[in-house]
Amino acid sequence: MTKILNSRQKDFNIVIVGTGGQGLITLLKILAEAAMLRGFSFKTSELHGLSQRGGSVECHLRFGKEIHSPLVMAGKADLLFALEQNEALRACYYGSKEKTTFLVNKFSVFSAGSSGEVLSVDKISKALKKFSKKLILLDAADSVKKETGAVISAGIYMLGYAVFNNLIPLSSDLVLEAIVKTVPEKYSELNKKVFKLPLKVQ
Amino acid sequence: MKEILSNKPKKVILLGNEAIVRGALEAGVNFVSTFPGTPASEIGDTFAALKIKNQISKIKNNFYFEYSTNEKVALEAAAGAAFSGLKSLVAMKHFGLNVASDALLPVVYTGVEGAMVVVVADDPGCWSSAQTEQDTRYYAEMAHLPMLEPSNPQECKDFTKLAFEISEKFKIPVMVRTTIRVAHQSAPVLIGKIANRKSPILKITRGRFSTMPPRVLEMKKELLEKLEKIRKFSDGSKLNQIIHYPLSNIQYPKFGVIASGISYLYVMEAVKELGLKLPVLKLGFTYPLPEKTIRDFIKNFKKVLVVEELEPFLEVQVRAAAKDVNPKLEIFGSPPKFSNEKFRRAGSLPKIGELKPEYVLEAISEISKRKSQFNFKTHQQNFQKLNLIERFPNLCPGCPYWVVFSVLKEAAPKNTIFGGDIGCYMLAGCPPHNIQDWLISMGSSIGVAHGISKIQYPKSNIQNPKVITIIGDSTFFHAGIPALINTVFNKSNPLIIILDNSTTGMTGHQPHPGVGKTGQGEETRPIKIEDIVSACGVKNLKIVDSMRREDLIKTIKEFLEKKEVSVIIARSPCIFIKS
Numbered sequence: 001m002t003k004i005l006n007s008r009q010k011d012f013n014i015v016i017v018g019t020g021g022q023g024l025i026t027l028l029k030i031l032a033e034a035a036m037l038r039g040f041s042f043k044t045s046e047l048h049g050l051s052q053r054g055g056s057v058e059c060h061l062r063f064g065k066e067i068h069s070p071l072v073m074a075g076k077a078d079l080l081f082a083l084e085q086n087e088a089l090r091a092c093y094y095g096s097k098e099k100t101t102f103l104v105n106k107f108s109v110f111s112a113g114s115s116g117e118v119l120s121v122d123k124i125s126k127a128l129k130k131f132s133k134k135l136i137l138l139d140a141a142d143s144v145k146k147e148t149g150a151v152i153s154a155g156i157y158m159l160g161y162a163v164f165n166n167l168i169p170l171s172s173d174l175v176l177e178a179i180v181k182t183v184p185e186k187y188s189e190l191n192k193k194v195f196k197l198p199l200k201v202q
Numbered sequence: 203m204k205e206i207l208s209n210k211p212k213k214v215i216l217l218g219n220e221a222i223v224r225g226a227l228e229a230g231v232n233f234v235s236t237f238p239g240t241p242a243s244e245i246g247d248t249f250a251a252l253k254i255k256n257q258i259s260k261i262k263n264n265f266y267f268e269y270s271t272n273e274k275v276a277l278e279a280a281a282g283a284a285f286s287g288l289k290s291l292v293a294m295k296h297f298g299l300n301v302a303s304d305a306l307l308p309v310v311y312t313g314v315e316g317a318m319v320v321v322v323a324d325d326p327g328c329w330s331s332a333q334t335e336q337d338t339r340y341y342a343e344m345a346h347l348p349m350l351e352p353s354n355p356q357e358c359k360d361f362t363k364l365a366f367e368i369s370e371k372f373k374i375p376v377m378v379r380t381t382i383r384v385a386h387q388s389a390p391v392l393i394g395k396i397a398n399r400k401s402p403i404l405k406i407t408r409g410r411f412s413t414m415p416p417r418v419l420e421m422k423k424e425l426l427e428k429l430e431k432i433r434k435f436s437d438g439s440k441l442n443q444i445i446h447y448p449l450s451n452i453q454y455p456k457f458g459v460i461a462s463g464i465s466y467l468y469v470m471e472a473v474k475e476l477g478l479k480l481p482v483l484k485l486g487f488t489y490p491l492p493e494k495t496i497r498d499f500i501k502n503f504k505k506v507l508v509v510e511e512l513e514p515f516l517e518v519q520v521r522a523a524a525k526d527v528n529p530k531l532e533i534f535g536s537p538p539k540f541s542n543e544k545f546r547r548a549g550s551l552p553k554i555g556e557l558k559p560e561y562v563l564e565a566i567s568e569i570s571k572r573k574s575q576f577n578f579k580t581h582q583q584n585f586q587k588l589n590l591i592e593r594f595p596n597l598c599p600g601c602p603y604w605v606v607f608s609v610l611k612e613a614a615p616k617n618t619i620f621g622g623d624i625g626c627y628m629l630a631g632c633p634p635h636n637i638q639d640w641l642i643s644m645g646s647s648i649g650v651a652h653g654i655s656k657i658q659y660p661k662s663n664i665q666n667p668k669v670i671t672i673i674g675d676s677t678f679f680h681a682g683i684p685a686l687i688n689t690v691f692n693k694s695n696p697l698i699i700i701l702d703n704s705t706t707g708m709t710g711h712q713p714h715p716g717v718g719k720t721g722q723g724e725e726t727r728p729i730k731i732e733d734i735v736s737a738c739g740v741k742n743l744k745i746v747d748s749m750r751r752e753d754l755i756k757t758i759k760e761f762l763e764k765k766e767v768s769v770i771i772a773r774s775p776c777i778f779i780k781s
């Protein structure tokens with residue numbers, strides 16, 4: 001996969017969205033570490049600071065030959081990880097029919113502090129199709145729980161799905177190495193297992 | 203965390219804020235003070251973690267760290283260290299500099315003996331700031347404070363180190379100004395060597411740092427002379443550089459771009475995307491501005507675009523320079539007049555909110571007439587048609603404020619006016635609570651409550667409303683105390699509820715003077731809020747457990763009838779505090 005990136009010499013743009021507390025920053029850190037191991041130029045942008053729960057969160061990672069901006073431009077995401085389905089809609093700002101693959105976790109957070117119309121997965125999918133080349137819906141939490149009995153963040157599972165389906169120009173070995181470097185040692189084995197799950201489920 | 207202390211030159215992934223810490227360590231910083239505030243918080247938090255985990259003792263370069271009571275005190279502490287010949291760094295968010303400014307301006311006059319670096323982070327787009335969309339660069343001009351603006355983590359490290367060098371050389375404080383997308387940007391950073399620490403030297407000779415007429419005006423003269431030297435330095439500095447392309451490659455030789463900080467990265471991305479090759483002047487040393495460099499750059503163009511976030515700080519200077527060297531130059535940047543439309547004039551950039559790379563691309567595309575392959579305008583219009591849910595952040599499950607807010611709604615009469623302050627409890631202004639009628643700045647809940655309480659409505663007209671304000675413990679220590687004294691001194695009667703959760707919650711759980719622990723983890727005597735309130739002369743004071751509804755309701759009702767100011771300390775730790 002990495003060869004494709006080299007031959008095209010194109011930047012690869014990832015946007016990760018979800019709600020506070022879903023582990024987006026960990027996912028971002030793993031991806032950044034993998035990009036580092038691969039020797040890419042890269043930038044991330046993350047927002048910190050609100051310790052309260054439930055707000056929208058958005059992180060960016062761009063890697064390639066020479067990366068300047070930490071932010072992905074409107075419509076220019078190659079891959080969009082949505083850990084929450086309503087946030088996938090908000091992320092349409094970064095999606096386009098030309099290039100974007102949406103990887104969406106079928107999971108909805110609607111808390112006391114939210115307002116507006118909650119759409120069904122079908123309606124969301126319909127809207128997403130206008131902003132994506134490819135749309136993939138996953139039931140990450142369910143798969144993880146069935147296979148490992150653990151309730152952990154959907155992010156690692158989705159990352160595994162993206163890597164094993166060649167949606168991202170980083171090899172599984174590199175990403176596994178990045179997982180070990182990034183997550184605390186005691187969670188390392190579990191995370192590696194969850195990362196490899198999508199291989200099995202397919 | 204380990205990597206930030208590595209002493210081998212290599213590349214490590216650092217956040218902008220962590221890179222600032224690394225830069226300070228490489229410069230041999232001795233003394234660090236801060237008051238937390240996002241997007242600057244990770245600077246203090248990283249220094250604190252290095253001290254508490256005691257990792258720093260493994261290397262020679264130990265330093266002192268403190269969370270101060272507020273930014274003014276933090277800046278003063280850093281000045282004291284720098285007066286004593288040490289290298290100090292003080293970090294804060296933009297609003298912090300407002301608080302610290304009273305001390306900052308004179309310290310630029312007096313100068314320092316060692317070195318002093320002031321790091322300030324702005325927050326375009328108000329991602330982590332309630333109060334205003336402030337542009338701190340104007341402080342540099344007002345205070346005559348040299349200013350460096352890094353655009354990425356590598357520059358955060360390098361510029362911080364350089365800021366120490368400039369400060370030491372010219373004996374003047376130097377500001378490193380970032381914005382949220384610089385502070386919270388991560389990338390590989392090539393690190394250097396951690397420097398050895400300097401020892402203090404007693405050079406506080408009698409009167410040396412005293413401003414006072416007539417000396418203060420001499421100091422001003424010395425400062426202005428220093429600045430002219432620094433301007434020459436800025437003009438020759440690598441921080442201000444022109445990104446050239448071989449002339450044959452330049453398709454638009456009559457159009458140039460000027461940018462600084464994060465804006466520069468968006469410019470480079472936009473020209474890459476458009477496949478353009480434009481001369482770009484990147485400014486990293488933005489006060490004193492490199493006037494000669496700017497004049498030389500704009501001399502031969504027909505059009506110049508100034509790309510900057512927030513106010514037209516650079517643009518105004520470029521316009522002034524153009525009057526002399528190129529009066530016909532057409533200058534693009536901030537729209538000449540405010541209009542609600544982002545792009546009223548082709549080639550202009552929005553005045554509100556943060557800059558985005560696609561805005562810069564559009565402006566460059568409009569001016570150069572080079573069309574982008576992707577239609578951003580249609581894309582944005584399509585996006586606006588989507589039905590998005592609106593999310594407000596929530597109090598954490600189990601947070602004691604849930605109880606306090608619901609009690610307030612229940613116990614207060616309908617026409618109560620509610621004051622808000624800065625902290626997690628400003629969520630009182632969001633659904634489902636909706637009890638906040640003003641939110642200004644740290645400590646203002648009490649200051650404004652006093653003013654409102656003093657108003658007497660004509661009896662026949664309306665019934666005087668009750669005034670209730672809430673303020674957090676850290677905010678009370680920071681700026682609430684003088685306002686509380688004012689209510690007693692000038693006899694008003696708001697009900698003030700101090701939410702004591704034993705931490706500075708919103709910014710990441712830093713200790714404050716009531717906690718009994720310093721920033722570097724030492725024990726210290728906790729200062730009791732009730733002692734302060736009593737000492738201020740408040741007679742109606744009760745401490746109530748925030749989780750006890752009935753007690754809270756009873757006390758609120760009782761205190762609302764009082765003719766003098768009353769204070770309830772609602773005490774219950776933040777759920778993140780281990781007891």
Ligand SMILES: Cc1ncc(C[n+]2csc(CCOP(=O)(O)OP(=O)(O)O)c2C)c(N)n1
Pocket residue numbers: 237238239240273295297298301624625626627644673674675676677678701703705706707708709
């Ligand atoms: C002058 C200034 N400095 C710093 C900040 C950043 N800030 C926002 S909330 C907050 C903490 C408030 O802590 P506390 O009052 O204890 O309330 P809690 O969040 O714990 O409820 C701070 C320091 C600010 N807004 N203004």
